[in-house]
Amino acid sequence: MDPRREHVRRLLQVDAYITDIHGRTTAPAQIIDISRMGVAFVSDQAITPHEQFVLNFCFPGSGIRNEITLTVLHSAVVGTHGRYRNGARFAAISAACADRIFDYVTTAPA
Incomplete structure (x- = not known):
């Protein structure tokens, strides 16, 4: 683990969608790692820092x-393909979703 990290991260490659907080625009994204407090993802366009968005995704093998x-x-x-790496901190998350992330981050890969 990187000693600069406050929370353990685990690599994750899943498709996701990022939507502006008002629900007007949705764009595809790909999550590349996740922790209990945040996520890194790649998108085809820059995402405005310091603004809130909604991220939707499913863990591998899950329909939830x-x-x-x-x-x-x-x-x-x-x-070189004009993609953007984004880092974000969770602002609001349900208890059930937080539990699923905790389970994913703390369980060894199969």
């Missing part, structure tokens, strides 16, 4: 949809 309100902390170009 997780919906989390988050605040984007940073968005930066990654690679």
Whole structure:
């Protein structure tokens, strides 16, 4: 674990959707890692830092949809294909969703 990290992160590659807080625009994203307090994801466009969005995704092998309100902390170009790596902290999350994330982060990969 990176000693600078406050919370353990676990790699995760799943498709997701990011929606502005008003529900006007939705864009595809791909989660690349997750922790109990935040998430990193890749998108096709820059995401405005310090604004809130809603992230929707399912864990691998699960049909349960997780919906989390988050605040984007940073968005930066990654690679040569015009994609963006975004980091966000959770702002609002249900207890059930928090439990699923905790279980995923603390369970060893199969």
